[in-house]
Amino acid sequence: MRRAFIVVWKDLLVERRSKETLNALFFFALLLLFIFQFSLGPDRERLAGTLPGLLWLAFILSGLLGLGRTFVVERENDCWEGLLLSPGDKSAIYVGKLAGNLLLMLVVEAILLVLFTFFFNLDLGGALPALAVVIGLGTVAFAAVGTLFAAMTAQVRARELLFPVLLLPVQAPVLLATVKATEAVLLGEPLGSVAHWLKLLAAADVVYVAVGVLTFDFVLEG
């Protein structure tokens, strides 16, 4: 576990020094809001019904940007082979990168949530804790597969194209579950009413993280 932690420590340190990813994602989140406004029009009542979908669309788009860059620091510093050559179980590197990505995604999602309440007067009311559960479960699934596919496409020529093309279809069920669950939660329904969606998300988290940990060695081999 110390090895996974040191990977997170390194990524956070590099991020704090270079501040590339977080600034870019914050700016991108802001841009998304403008684009949604311009493309869907200012009329709030009409948008109310689609807010859960819009929220998760914003999460997915900024996620694609953020997750796609998981191994950029390795590639730019030419450290990919260094990771491969350090002896010991490679899944610690996956867990470290996954934790870093999860943190990054949750920060961006928090920012987006604030922006949504501001721009779309999304009234969270008492629903915040329930919403946090849904967002948490959904983001773990998204980050788990995203980190694995980021490693896979990091070495490939057309990685910007291949990453979303591979990730989005796999995320379709998670997206269905999270939007449906968010919709119910925002309508004030108790978590119990979406228990089946939450069970699906939990199952997806377990499956994706397990597959990620087991197959990461083969992907890192590059």
Added chain:
Amino acid sequence: MTRLVGGVTLAALAAGLVMGFGIAPREATQGNVQRIMYLHVPSVWVAYLAFAVVLVASIAYLIRRAEAADRLAHASAEVGVLFTGLTIATGSIWGKPTWGTWWTWDARLTSVAILFVMYLGYLLLRGMIEDRERGARFAAVLGIVAAFNIPLVHFSVYWWRTLHQPPSLMKPGPGTMPGIIVTALLVNFVAFSLLYVYFVARRARLLRREAEAAG
């Protein structure tokens, strides 16, 4: 050897056609358009069979690095995508007269469409990586992730759709259908499975020859 399988497949396909058009009765409510089911349902079953083979072959490749397992996964994925595409095409042709539109977000059509896109990504990944060994390894990982994803797709799509309308008539629950139709379905399923085996065998052999030619 494959010539023999080819011959048997042709015979089985012919038998399937005879069952589908000759013996099976004209379906009461839908009329003859229902006969598309003898094409649509077996091809979706074979598609799932193909993706199950991709899963097993991918795991085998990662464990033993046997080139043959990789070629089997590749061939089976490609034939699987072929049958998935066929399922979607025949499903939408069926949809036109029965629901009046070429495409409806019906539970089964949607999940098959997601599989189609997912495994198309698999073929795209293989095409994009020049180094054969790395491509095989990444494809194996994707083959495993995609296969584990299938049940999630199924549940999410069913819950997503069935809250509004019951699963479509195309649900192949054999229980609710008269025996003769079920046998017609099974004959066609056997025929399609043989076709799958034939295609995979030839595609895998083609891959082996290409690998040998590349030396």
Added chain:
Amino acid sequence: MIPEPLIRVTGLRKTFGNHRVLDGLELEVRAGEAVAVLGANGAGKTTLLKVLATLVRPTRGTAIVAGHDCAKDAEGVRREIGLVAHGSYVYEDLTAAENLTFWATLAGLRLSAAARAGALATVELDRAADERVRTFSAGMKRRLCLARFVLARPRVLLLDEPFAGLDQRAKKWLEEHLASFKTGGGAILMTTHSFGRELAVADRIAILAGGAIALDTARGALSADDVQRLYALHAEDVS
């Protein structure tokens, strides 16, 4: 019984697509010995190093490092080797000390501040410990990479043109450091395509041409231009 060589390569072949880079390569390096692999660019020097470093799988033949097979027991090999390639594996936004902490911990070592300071001192980077590696020269980066191996103490060092881009002082320092590594019982395999002073540290010269070792002679009294003549002779008729 002569000790088992630290590096033993038999019948090694490596093909990329349909281009055969290495074919039938034989090589042995014993403890306390340094071998310089000489070859034109593209002769496969780096590929050979990558196979030994378990970064690339051999198409045929075997490569045994410190008793571990590179293809079957890559993890075993990785515990025994130190690779200094062009990448030199440093994070530019981190300081020298942070880089060392990261790589040591990732390799599973418990790193005390004293051990880290000691390693940095050995490679004469103690003054630059807290400076970002982005500001380092090529020589300093390579020394930082070697500092990792001062801590991990591998038995085999694989060096890809280690003297390239170094100033005179850094070259002298590297020569001494490699010499002491050798007397400590380690084996060194380095690649180079130039014939200058750096061959001084090598006990044997192996000329790589046509995908295999065309000539493997003790460096002994060979002067630089002897080596050049030999190299030209062999490289032409084989490739």
Added chain:
Amino acid sequence: MPDNWGFVLAAYGLAAGVLLAYWRFLARRERDLRGAAERNRIAPVSGHPGPEPASRTPRA
């Protein structure tokens, strides 16, 4: 309920067309390969054949 034979034929026709096209694709690739091997020139490692023509829009 109208029989819509047109649609049934379209479906089977399309299926037959697609499967035949794939079979021909396999046969052609094998012929190209055998030809190349005979001329004992190492066939260039051709790219992946790409997804086959599982066309979605049925013929009107």
